[in-house]
Amino acid sequence: VQLQASGGGLVQAGGSLRLSCAASGRTFSNYGMSWFRQAPGKERDIVAAISRSGGSTYYADSVKGRFTISRDNAKNTVYLQMNSLKPEDTAVYYCAAGGAYNGAIYITAGDMRYWGKGTLVTVSS
DSSP states (O other), X not given: XXXXXXXXXXXXXXXXXXXXXXXXXXXXXXXXXXXXXXXXXXXXXEEEEEOSSSOOEEEOTTTTTTEXXXXXXXXXEEEEEEOSOOGGGOEEEEEEEOOOOTTOOOOOGGGOSEEOBOEEEEEEO
């Protein structure tokens, strides 16, 4: 599956952005989807994940209450709504497709099957 992330940009602290990740090539609804991020000099970390149907979600502690992951299987797209952004949210954000187990959440980079090119989010103080 091919993944294309978009929606990154420069925003002031406290602002909001909505990232989108459009999928093509295979049946999107067969995959649990996740968002990761990587700040300069740091490892790639999980941000949020969602199961195939959207019925289960996961959030890293650092983004709980501020970010929301969702998906529209009819549009082959997964979203990440980011509110109350902080300078420490600055990173390249990647969407990724995990496995096909129904209801499963994929939060480990090594478990992801497909990756999109990242989109840069910069939060100024």
